[in-house]
Amino acid sequence: MKKHISVALIGQPNVGKSTLFTLMTGVRQHIGNYPGVTVERKEGIALHNGIEFRIEDLPGIYALDATSPEEIIVHNALTNWNHDVAVNLVDASALARHLTLTLQLKDRGIPIVVAVTKNDIALEEGIAIDHTKLADLLGVPVVIGSAKDEGFTHAILDAVVKQSANSLGNKRHLTKEQRAAAAIAAAVSSTTLIGIGERSARIDRVVMHPIIQMPLFFLVLYLLFQMVFTLGDPLTGLLEGIFGWLGDTIGGLWGEQSNSLFKSFIVDGIIGGVGGVLSFTPNIFLLFFGIAFLEGSGYLARMAVIMDRYLTRFGLGGRSFLPMFLGFGCSVPAIMGARIIENKWERIATMMVIPFMSCSARLPVYVLLISAFIPEQYQGLAMFSIYLWGILMALAVAMLLRKTVLKSERTELLIELPRYALPTLSSLAMQTWNRGKHFLVKAGTVILAASTLLWGAATFPRADIPGGTPDEEAVRIQVEQSVMGHIGKAIEPAVALMGGDWRVGSALIAGLAAKEIFVSQMGILFSLGGEATEEDEGLRDKLRETYSPAAAIALLLFSLLSAPCIATFAIMRAETMSWKWPIIQFVGMTLIAYLTAVLAYTVGSAVI
Amino acid sequence: MTLSTVDQGNRVVVRHIQPSRMLTARLAAMGITEGSLVTVVSNKRHGPILLDVEGTRIAIGRGIAEKIVVEPLS
Numbered sequence: 001m002k003k004h005i006s007v008a009l010i011g012q013p014n015v016g017k018s019t020l021f022t023l024m025t026g027v028r029q030h031i032g033n034y035p036g037v038t039v040e041r042k043e044g045i046a047l048h049n050g051i052e053f054r055i056e057d058l059p060g061i062y063a064l065d066a067t068s069p070e071e072i073i074v075h076n077a078l079t080n081w082n083h084d085v086a087v088n089l090v091d092a093s094a095l096a097r098h099l100t101l102t103l104q105l106k107d108r109g110i111p112i113v114v115a116v117t118k119n120d121i122a123l124e125e126g127i128a129i130d131h132t133k134l135a136d137l138l139g140v141p142v143v144i145g146s147a148k149d150e151g152f153t154h155a156i157l158d159a160v161v162k163q164s165a166n167s168l169g170n171k172r173h174l175t176k177e178q179r180a181a182a183a184i185a186a187a188v189s190s191t192t193l194i195g196i197g198e199r200s201a202r203i204d205r206v207v208m209h210p211i212i213q214m215p216l217f218f219l220v221l222y223l224l225f226q227m228v229f230t231l232g233d234p235l236t237g238l239l240e241g242i243f244g245w246l247g248d249t250i251g252g253l254w255g256e257q258s259n260s261l262f263k264s265f266i267v268d269g270i271i272g273g274v275g276g277v278l279s280f281t282p283n284i285f286l287l288f289f290g291i292a293f294l295e296g297s298g299y300l301a302r303m304a305v306i307m308d309r310y311l312t313r314f315g316l317g318g319r320s321f322l323p324m325f326l327g328f329g330c331s332v333p334a335i336m337g338a339r340i341i342e343n344k345w346e347r348i349a350t351m352m353v354i355p356f357m358s359c360s361a362r363l364p365v366y367v368l369l370i371s372a373f374i375p376e377q378y379q380g381l382a383m384f385s386i387y388l389w390g391i392l393m394a395l396a397v398a399m400l401l402r403k404t405v406l407k408s409e410r411t412e413l414l415i416e417l418p419r420y421a422l423p424t425l426s427s428l429a430m431q432t433w434n435r436g437k438h439f440l441v442k443a444g445t446v447i448l449a450a451s452t453l454l455w456g457a458a459t460f461p462r463a464d465i466p467g468g469t470p471d472e473e474a475v476r477i478q479v480e481q482s483v484m485g486h487i488g489k490a491i492e493p494a495v496a497l498m499g500g501d502w503r504v505g506s507a508l509i510a511g512l513a514a515k516e517i518f519v520s521q522m523g524i525l526f527s528l529g530g531e532a533t534e535e536d537e538g539l540r541d542k543l544r545e546t547y548s549p550a551a552a553i554a555l556l557l558f559s560l561l562s563a564p565c566i567a568t569f570a571i572m573r574a575e576t577m578s579w580k581w582p583i584i585q586f587v588g589m590t591l592i593a594y595l596t597a598v599l600a601y602t603v604g605s606a607v608i
Numbered sequence: 609m610t611l612s613t614v615d616q617g618n619r620v621v622v623r624h625i626q627p628s629r630m631l632t633a634r635l636a637a638m639g640i641t642e643g644s645l646v647t648v649v650s651n652k653r654h655g656p657i658l659l660d661v662e663g664t665r666i667a668i669g670r671g672i673a674e675k676i677v678v679e680p681l682s
Contacts (some may be wrong), residue, residue: 012637062637094664097639125663201649204665208650208658305667309655318656412669413656414634419665 005164006054008077010105011089012098013060014418016117018042019147020089021057022430024157040339048157056083064104068342078108084164086112087156092122092129092144093419099181106140113141113159120146121419125198137184147424200298200419207302217306220299221325228286228329235282243275261459269455274448283360285436287329291322291337292431296423301415308413314395315402317341318413320350324394327357328387331568333435335575345408348576349401352585355564356394358387361515365559368519368534372543373552382556390560393592450513450566457484458510476527484509498558498597499551499605508558514565550604554597562593609680612657612673614648619681621645626675635676638666646678 011017025044042057058077059070077083088105090098095116105112116131135142141159145152206212247267254263294300300322308318316324319341326334334354341347358366366386374382402408463481465474479485488495488506495505507521519534526542543552563586564572572582614620622644625632639661640646649665650658656667 063633094639094662096662097637097664100637200665201660204649204658210652301667305656305658308667308669410671412671413667414638414669414672415667416638417658417665417667 003050004052004054005085005160006083007056007160008083008086009055009057009089010074010086010101011060012062012091012101014416015060015089015091015098016147017057017060017089018431019424019427020115020117020153020156021055022427023147024053024153025055046153046157048154049161051157051161053157053160061101063101078105078110081110084111085160086110087115087160088112089115089117092116092119093125093127095129096181096185099185102138103181106138111163113143113156113163114138115152115156116142116144118146119144120148121421134184147427203420204302204417207299208305213306217303220294220303224287224290224294225328227290228283232283232286236279239279239282240275243271243279247271247275264459265452265455269452270448272451272455281436281440284330284333285432287326287333288435289428289432291326292428292435293423296421296428296431298418298420301417304415305413305417312410314399315346315406315410316350316398317343317346317411320346320398323350324354324357327354327359327394329360331355331357331359331564332571335568335571336435338575343408343411345402345406346411348581349398349406351572351575352401352406352581353394353398355568355585355589356390356397356561358390358560359515361565362559364516364519364534365511366556368522368539369543369552369556369559371534372540373549386556386560389557393561397588397592454484454510454513454517457487458482472527475524479506479521479524494594497601498554498594499548499601500555501546504547504555508562511559512563512566514567515559518559548605548608550601550608553604554601557600558593558597560593561589561596563587563590609678610674611646611648611659611668611676611678612651612670614651614678614680616648616651619645619647620678621681622676623679624677626677628675631672631675635672639664640666640676645681 009017009021021042021044024046040059044055044057046053046055056077058074061068061071061074064071064075064078086105088102090102102112102114114134116129116134119129122129129144131142131144141163143152143155143159145155207216250271251263251267254260291300294303304318304321306318307321311317311320320338322340323334323337326337331354334357335351338347338351338354341350366383370379370382458479460482463478465477469477484506485502487509488502488504491505491509492502495501495508500508503522503525507518507525510521511518519539522543523536523539526539526546528536528538528542547555563569569582569586572585573579576582611620611622622640622642624642625635625640635641640659644661647660648657649660654670656669657673659666659668
C-alpha cells in the first residue's frame with residue numbers, strides 16, 4: 001500500500017469544498033497563488049491510517065470550460081494530471097447540476113471518488129439518495145455524508161486509498177453528459193417533500209423583500225462595523241500598550257538620557273514600526289471573520305445582488321460592493337477582496353478606487369483638523385461630508401476609468417444564491433486566519449521596511465543640537481534638519497498653494513507610510529514630541545495659530561483623496577501583477593487630491 | 609417571450625438560449641438549458657432577476673435574461 005497519496009478536490013463553488021479541506025488538513029495547509037493569476041492555491045496534508053495525503057483544493061468551478069481564471073486552472077490541472085485520485089464533491093440537494101462535472105471528469109479517465117455532501121440538508125428537505133445505486137451507475141466509489149459527520153472525511157480518505165490502487169479508470173466517452181446526469185440523479189434521488197429549499201426560500205422572502213432588503217442590508221453593514229470596532233478597539237489599545245511598554249523597557253536599557261542612534265533605531269524604528277502594524281491586526285482579523293461569516297451564511301451573495309443595480313450605473317457590478325465597503329476599514333484587505341470580481345477590467349477599476357473609500361487610518365487626521373477648526377455644531381456634518389465625498393469620488397473615477405482605459409463589455413451578474421446556513425466556528429476561524437496571515441506577512445514586511453526608511457529620513461543627517469536644549473525642541477530641530485525636513489522645505493511652494501507650509505509637506509510625506517503618522521509628525525514639528533495625538537489641545541492650538549480655516553479644509557480633502565499608503569501600493573503591485581496600476585493610482589490620486597485641495601483653498605480663502 | 613419579461617411567481621420552460629459559447633456553458637452549469645423548468649421568484653423592472661431552478665436560487669442579470677427565450681407553462 002502506498003504511503004503517499006496525492007489528491008485533488010474538485011467541485012462547484014458553495015459545495016462545501018473549503019470546509020472539507022479544512023477538516024481534512026487542519027493547520028497543515030499552505031495558501032499561495034497560482035502563477036500569473038490571483039486565484040488562491042490551497043494545498044495541505046492530511047494523515048490517516050499512517051498514510052500521508054497531499055491534498056490540493058482546486059478552485060470551485062461550475063463546468064470544465066476554460067473561460068474564467070479558475071476554470072483554466074482546473075482545466076490545466078486535469079490536462080496535466082499529476083495526482084493519484086480526484087475527490088469530486090457533489091451537493092446532495094442539487095445532484096443533477098453537480099453530476100455534470102462528475103461525468104466530465106469520468107470522461108477524461110481520471111480516477112475519482114464521489115463525495116456526496118450536505119446530506120443532512122438534503123434529508124431535511126426530504127431528498128433521500130441511494131448512494132449504492134449511484135456508485136453502480138457511475139462506476140466509481142461514492143461516499144455520502146456531511147461536514148458535520150465525524151467519520152465523513154475518514155470515509156472519503158478510505159475510499160481514496162482503495163481507488164488509488166486502480167491506476168487509471170477505464171476511459172469512456174460521454175457526449176450528452178447533461179442528459180445522463182439528470183437521468184442518474186432522477187434514478188437515485190427520491191423526493192418525498194414538495195418545495196425544495198423551502199426554509200431558504202422563506203428566509204429570502206424576508207431578506208430580499210423589496211421594502212425590507214435595503215434597511216436590512218444597511219443594518220448588517222452597521223453591525224459588521226460595530227463588531228469590528230467595539231471588539232477591536234480595546235484589543236488595539238492593549239497591543240499599543242504592550243508595544244509602548246516594550247519600547248520603554250528596551251529603551252530603558254540605554255538609560256534615560258541616552259541619545260544612542262541604535263536605541264532610537266530599535267525603539268522608534270523597529271518597535272514603533274512593527275507595533276504600528278500589529279496594533280491594527282485585531283480590527284483586520286475581526287473584519288475577515290465578519291466577511292467569512294457573511295460568506296458562509298449565504299448572505300454575501302445576496303448583498304451582491306442587492307447592490308448590483310446601483311453599481312452597474314458606474315461601470316462596476318454587484319461584486320464590487322464588498323471590496324469597496326471593506327475600504328472603510330483598510331485598503332489592503334479590501335484590494336485583496338476584489339478577487340471575487342470575475343471580469344478583469346471591472347476588478348482593476350474597483351481596486352483603483354478603493355483608496356478613495358476613507359480608511360480607518362485617516363480618521364485621526366480628520367479628528368485633529370476638524371476639532372481644531374470646525375465649530376462644534378458642524379463637526380459631525382464635516383465628518384459625514386468627508387466620507388460622502390470619498391464615496392462620490394470613488395464612483396466618479398470608476399465610471400471614468402470604465403469609459404476610458406478599462407473599457408470592456410459589462411459582465412452580467414450570474415450567481416448562485418447558496419442556501420442559508422450557520423457556518424461552523426472552526427471553518428470561520430481557519431478562513432480568518434488564512435486570509436489574515438496573508439495580510440500580516442504582506443503589509444507587515446512593507447510597512448516595516450517603510451518605517452525603517454522613514455526613521456532614517458527623519459534621523460539623518462544628524463543635526464547639531466546645543467546642550468541644554470529641551471527634549472521636544474531637540475527632536476524638532478533634528479527632524480527639521482533631516483532629509484525629511486529638507487524634502488518638506490523643497491515642496492513648500494507647492495504646499496503653500498493649498499495653504500500649508502514645510503511642516504505640512506514633511507508630515508504628508510511621512511504619512512505615506514501610514515496615514516495616521518501625519519498627526520504624530522505634526523506634533524514633532526510643533527515641538528510637542530512624537531506622542532501628540534489627535535486629542536491633544538496643545539497641537540490644536542498650534543494649528544489654529546499657524547493655518548487658516550481654508551487651509552484646514554484643503555488639508556482635509558488632501559488627506560482623503562491623496563496617494564494611498566505604501567502598503568496599499570505594495571498590495572496593488574501584488575494583486576495586479578504589474579507596476580502600471582499602482583503607479584497610475586499613486587500619481588492619479590495625488591494629482592486629484594492636489595488640484596482639489598488647491599481649488600478648495602483658493603475658493604475658501606476668498607469666501608471665509 | 610424572453611425570461612426578462614416574465615412576472616414573478618410564474619413558471620416557464622426554457623425554449624432557446626441565444627448562442628454564445630461562454631454564456632451557454634455557464635447557464636448550463638447553473639441548470640439552465642433548453643427544456644429546463646424555471647420559476648421566476650422576483651422580477652422588478654430593473655436589476656437582477658431571481659430564479660428558482662430545481663430548488664437552487666440563482667440571480668441572473670437582466671441582459672442575460674433577455675437572451676433566454678421561454679414559454680409559459682400552462
